Amino acid sequence: MPLPKAELHLHIEGTLEPELAFELAARNGVELPYADTEALRTAYRFEDLQSFLDLYYELMAVLRTEQDFADLANAYLARAAAQGVRHAEIFFDPQAHLTRGVGMGTVVEGLWRALEHSEREHGVSTLLIMCFLRDESAESATATLDAAKPYLDRITGIGLDSAEVGHPPAKFREVYEAAAALGLRRVAHAGEEGPPEYVTEALDVLGVERVDHGLRCMEDPALVQRLVRERIPLTLCPLSNVRLRAVDVLAEHPLPAMLDAGLLCTVNSDDPAYFGGYAGDNFDAVRAALGLGEERLRELARNSFVASFLEHDEERRARYLAEVEAYEF
Numbered sequence: 441m442p443l444p445k446a447e448l449h450l451h452i453e454g455t456l457e458p459e460l461a462f463e464l465a466a467r468n469g470v471e472l473p474y475a476d477t478e479a480l481r482t483a484y485r486f487e488d489l490q491s492f493l494d495l496y497y498e499l500m501a502v503l504r505t506e507q508d509f510a511d512l513a514n515a516y517l518a519r520a521a522a523q524g525v526r527h528a529e530i531f532f533d534p535q536a537h538l539t540r541g542v543g544m545g546t547v548v549e550g551l552w553r554a555l556e557h558s559e560r561e562h563g564v565s566t567l568l569i570m571c572f573l574r575d576e577s578a579e580s581a582t583a584t585l586d587a588a589k590p591y592l593d594r595i596t597g598i599g600l601d602s603a604e605v606g607h608p609p610a611k612f613r614e615v616y617e618a619a620a621a622l623g624l625r626r627v628a629h630a631g632e633e634g635p636p637e638y639v640t641e642a643l644d645v646l647g648v649e650r651v652d653h654g655l656r657c658m659e660d661p662a663l664v665q666r667l668v669r670e671r672i673p674l675t676l677c678p679l680s681n682v683r684l685r686a687v688d689v690l691a692e693h694p695l696p697a698m699l700d701a702g703l704l705c706t707v708n709s710d711d712p713a714y715f716g717g718y719a720g721d722n723f724d725a726v727r728a729a730l731g732l733g734e735e736r737l738r739e740l741a742r743n744s745f746v747a748s749f750l751e752h753d754e755e756r757r758a759r760y761l762a763e764v765e766a767y768e769f
């Protein structure tokens with residue numbers, strides 16, 4: 441049995457495996473510019489975040505109907521469950537679909553078809569976090585929040601993703617304020633490729649409760665101290681960091697130093713279909729490459745539930761935490 445864990449940094453569109461991409465392309469009459477799954481896989485060699493994002497957005501063309509989104513989420517949930525994920529807080533990127541003529545209702549109701557049966561079918565509790573694309577305008581983010589208003593009973597929080605450098609968090613101050621007023625939880629990608637100042641800005645201007653990646657906080661000792669003091673969770677994605685060249689090799693990942701510094705780190709998969717592994721694969725990889733012992737792995741699993749947005753169900757959180765403490769390696 442794998443170590444029980446929560447996954448807190450997972451883009452559902454990033455779980456689109458080549459096989460499903462071709463299946464959906466055939467179903468929807470969409471032509472992909474790749475001969476087969478093997479040819480597609482050879483395109484999975486990335487220079488940086490942008491070179492990944494180009495392919496990530498290109499392949500989304502196959503997602504058209506509610507059933508496509510349901511199939512995508514079901515495939516993810518089955519894989520995640522097999523790797524010990526007990527709870528998943530799932531990002532989605534509505535703007536990437538709205539601009540292709542696929543409506544908010546198609547996306548949210550489609551994902552919900554899978555999520556509403558997830559506990560029974562996969563043993564995984566879930567919630568949804570709607571991300572804004574930071575390389576789109578602030579006005580577009582606000583229009584996206586408006587489009588989501590009929591579906592807010594299905595959406596727990598908002599996030600911020602896509603190309604980071606040149607798009608500082610403060611650009612989205614207003615939409616984050618509006619989302620907070622609607623009772624939505626707030627997270628944002630910061631400090632993946634962008635500087636530590638973006639992490640500070642995400643905290644101070646956007647009021648985020650959790651920082652996605654946050655890797656580059658390590659360049660600013662005062663920021664590290666603050667993140668420790670305020671118990672701000674960081675959702676790290678080690679295999680993603682290697683594939684997108686935020687770190688050269690996994691053995692040089694700063695995760696051990698971050699844990700030693702007292703940061704509330706979690707380990708997640710980001711875009712598992714593209715980066716070579718799901719949540720459990722990321723745990724296995726850091727264990728092997730960084731020599732993490734059992735108590736460090738247990739700490740990472742414990743952190744994932746502590747950092748989760750399970751405040752509406754503390755009983756469940758306590759149950760998951762008890763599973764972590766009782767786990768025998």
Ligand code: HPA
Pocket residue numbers: 451454489496601602603629632680710711
């Ligand atoms: O790793 C990521 N970073 C930023 N945006 C993203 N959108 C999907 N994955 C990512």
Ligand SMILES: [Zn+2]
Pocket residue numbers: 449451601629652710
């Ligand atoms: Zn991400």
